[in-house]
Amino acid sequence: MIPLYCMNKILMLILINCSKCAKTKNFFEYEMNLTNEQISRYSRHLILPEVGVAGQEKLREAKVLCIGSGGLGSPIILYLAAAGVGKLGIVDFDNVELSNLQRQIIHGEDWVGKSKNESAKSSVKALNSDIKITTYNERLTSQNAMEIIKDYDIVVDGTDNFSTRYLVNDATVLLKKPNVYGSIFRFEGQASVFFAEKGPCYRCLYPAPPPPGMVPSCAEGGVLGILPGIIGLIQSTEIIKLILNKGDSLIGRLLLFQAMPMKFRELRLKKDPDCPVCSKNATIKELIDYDEFCSVGRGEENVKETDISIEITTHELKKLIDEKLSFTLIDVREPHEYQICRIEGATLMPLATIANQMAGLDQTGEIITYCHAGMRSYKAAEFLKSMGFGKVRSLKGGIKSWSRDIDPSIPVY
Numbered sequence: 001m002i003p004l005y006c007m008n009k010i011l012m013l014i015l016i017n018c019s020k021c022a023k024t025k026n027f028f029e030y031e032m033n034l035t036n037e038q039i040s041r042y043s044r045h046l047i048l049p050e051v052g053v054a055g056q057e058k059l060r061e062a063k064v065l066c067i068g069s070g071g072l073g074s075p076i077i078l079y080l081a082a083a084g085v086g087k088l089g090i091v092d093f094d095n096v097e098l099s100n101l102q103r104q105i106i107h108g109e110d111w112v113g114k115s116k117n118e119s120a121k122s123s124v125k126a127l128n129s130d131i132k133i134t135t136y137n138e139r140l141t142s143q144n145a146m147e148i149i150k151d152y153d154i155v156v157d158g159t160d161n162f163s164t165r166y167l168v169n170d171a172t173v174l175l176k177k178p179n180v181y182g183s184i185f186r187f188e189g190q191a192s193v194f195f196a197e198k199g200p201c202y203r204c205l206y207p208a209p210p211p212p213g214m215v216p217s218c219a220e221g222g223v224l225g226i227l228p229g230i231i232g233l234i235q236s237t238e239i240i241k242l243i244l245n246k247g248d249s250l251i252g253r254l255l256l257f258q259a260m261p262m263k264f265r266e267l268r269l270k271k272d273p274d275c276p277v278c279s280k281n282a283t284i285k286e287l288i289d290y291d292e293f294c295s296v297g298r299g300e301e302n303v304k305e306t307d308i309s310i311e312i313t314t315h316e317l318k319k320l321i322d323e324k325l326s327f328t329l330i331d332v333r334e335p336h337e338y339q340i341c342r343i344e345g346a347t348l349m350p351l352a353t354i355a356n357q358m359a360g361l362d363q364t365g366e367i368i369t370y371c372h373a374g375m376r377s378y379k380a381a382e383f384l385k386s387m388g389f390g391k392v393r394s395l396k397g398g399i400k401s402w403s404r405d406i407d408p409s410i411p412v413y
Contacts (some may be wrong), residue, residue, distance in 0.1 A: 018354070033057060036131070036141050042084055044244055044278055055244045057086060062243045065089040066153040067140055069120040071218070071228030072182050072235065073104035073158035079236040081124045085243070088124065089152055091136040092116045099413060103225040142287035145171040154242055156180040156235055160218060162209040163290040169194060170204035170287055178251075180238050182231045186261040187224050188233035192250045192269070193238050196278035199252040204272040210292040220372055224259055230323045231257065310381050312368060312393040314405040320368075321345075328364040330354075332380045333399075341410045343370065343402060351376045354383065363389050370395035372413075 032053050033401075034042070038060075038270050041233060045051040058072050060083050066073050069092045096104075096111045096119055107394060110118035117135035124131055136148055149155055156169045165181075172179040183201060194201045208298040234255065242245040254267040275406060277284040331338055331346040336392040338348045349357050351371070361367060367389060369377040381394040395402065 008207060009257075016243065037156075038084070045083070047285060050246045051244060055246075058083045058243050060086040060242070062090070063087040065091065065241060066158055067091045067155065067157045067164065068160070068355075069071070069104075069106060069116045070094075070100065070158060070159035070160070071103040071184065071223065072232045073120070073156075075229045075232035075234050075334045076156055076239075077120055078106055080232060081128045082126070083236075083240055083365070085131070085239075087132045087134070087152075089134045089136065089148070090117055090120050091140050093139050093150065093373075101225065103228050111395045112161060136244045138165060142167065142289060144176065149177060151176055152177065154178050154180060154237060154239055157182065158232070158235075158346050161294075163294040165202060165218060165289045166209065166293060167287065169276050170284060172196075173201050178242055180242075183233045184223055184227050184231050185218060186221055187227065189227055189257045189259075190254055191231055191238070191257075191327070192236045192254045193242070195251050196271075197338060200269045200271045201278040203277050204275050205254065205269055207275075208271065211295075217323060220375065228257055230259070257363070274300070309396055310378065310385070310392070311374075311396040313396050314401050317368060317395060318406050325366075327368055328361065330367060330369045330380070331371070332369050332376050333371050337372065337413075340413050341399065341403075343399060343410075346370070351380050355382055358387060358389075359385065361389065364391075366391040368393050368395060371398045373400050375400040 011093050013411055015148075034053060034056065038056075039046065042056050045056050046053060048055075051059075064080055064082075064087070065076055065087055066088065069077060069090050073090070073092070077088060077090065079101065080156075094116050095113055095117055096107045098109075100107060101109065101112075106123045107116065107119045108123075115137060117137050119173075121133050121135055124133055138144065144374060145167055155168060155177055159165060159168070168179055171177075172194070173196045178193055179202065180191075180193050182191045183189060192205075194205075208262075224249075234257075238250055241249055252269050254269055256265040257263075257266075268378055271278065273279055274281070276282055279361060329343060329346045330349045332349060332351040332354060334350055334412065335348065342348075357411050361384075369392065370378045371377040371380075375395060377398060379393040381392045384392045397404075399410065400412060403412050
């Protein structure tokens with residue numbers, strides 16, 4: 001029996017020789033258009049019957065748009081580039097932050113403070129210079145989504161906010177494109193393929209977004225750094241299967257992953273006959289205002305703006321401290337966050353326990369709450385006001401803004 005490694009070498013020689021001779025067309029049923037260098041680079045694909053030369057050429061001709069180059073986008077972009085997906089589009093308008101490097105492996109220390117798009121493009125070019133990359137250094141909106149998405153075969157969602165998820169879903173449904181979905185939080189993730197031409201869309205699973213503040217972001221709740229790699233690679237696998245038209249895709253299935261018990265579960269999904277975007281009687285025929293639909297702005301930093309009087313700015317709080325005025329400063333974060341950093345003089349009172357601890361607070365005195373970025377403290381202030389505490393305000397932007405505006409010695413996490 002010939003060893004497997006010898007078989008691989010023999011097949012490589014056959015592929016190279018066949019690419020040079022007139023018999024190539026008969027051997028493959030069409031003329032192969034891979035260079036010798038590409039044959040060598042993708043040899044492990046070429047010896048897979050499910051891929052082969054024809055499959056590798058499909059990958060080379062494919063056009064995939066990745067929304068976001070963060071935790072999920074990083075492994076997706078890198079592995080699609082390594083696999084030889086010929087054209088990649090990347091939509092991202094953020095800059096690289098030091099806190100990104102715990103999970104966003106496409107970026108490095110040299111790129112902190114610089115464009116994520118340019119960082120991702122540099123990494124892709126270093127990995128595979130054949131890949132054509134188009135970057136969109138702008139936020140995906142109702143005004144530009146259709147124009148950006150229309151030229152791509154597949155869209156992959158690597159975002160972390162609901163407004164963009166609904167936007168991507170509706171745009172891909174209207175343009176009849178598959179939407180490869182992934183989501184992560186703490187130690188859990190999920191993935192699916194939403195393609196209204198063959199199965200349900202994202203709205204069939206989640207008809208409406210959760211109330212603002214109900215689901216904390218990764219910046220507030222945390223995420224295991226390896227988790228986006230796991231979910232991102234599942235998304236990458238689904239993209240390649242769609243391009244090759246091989247295997248059973250996650251269309252109509254939601255794959256759930258739990259890292260702590262190391263378990264996968266699967267839920268079967270059905271089209272919603274009353275879905276407003278993908279059903280026969282769809283009411284959404286064009287893109288809407290998704291920030292308004294989800295009642296949030298971008299990320300955790302956007303808390304409600306219905307009652308400005310309930311918020312206090314970092315500079316206003318600094319003035320109170322400098323003037324030695326009397327007030328109670330309450331940190332409503334979790335104990336492990338309190339250990340990382342805190343504003344001097346604050347009392348720890350996690351949001352989940354504030355109802356049990358409020359008896360010790362002075363209802364007539366001024367109370368100021370703060371958290372990581374302003375969302376939890378706003379909810380705490382609203383709750384205390386509803387319980388009869390008259391002078392309660394929430395620190396706008398939380399300790400994150402305090403570090404940026406007032407005390408840079410406080411670490412940003």
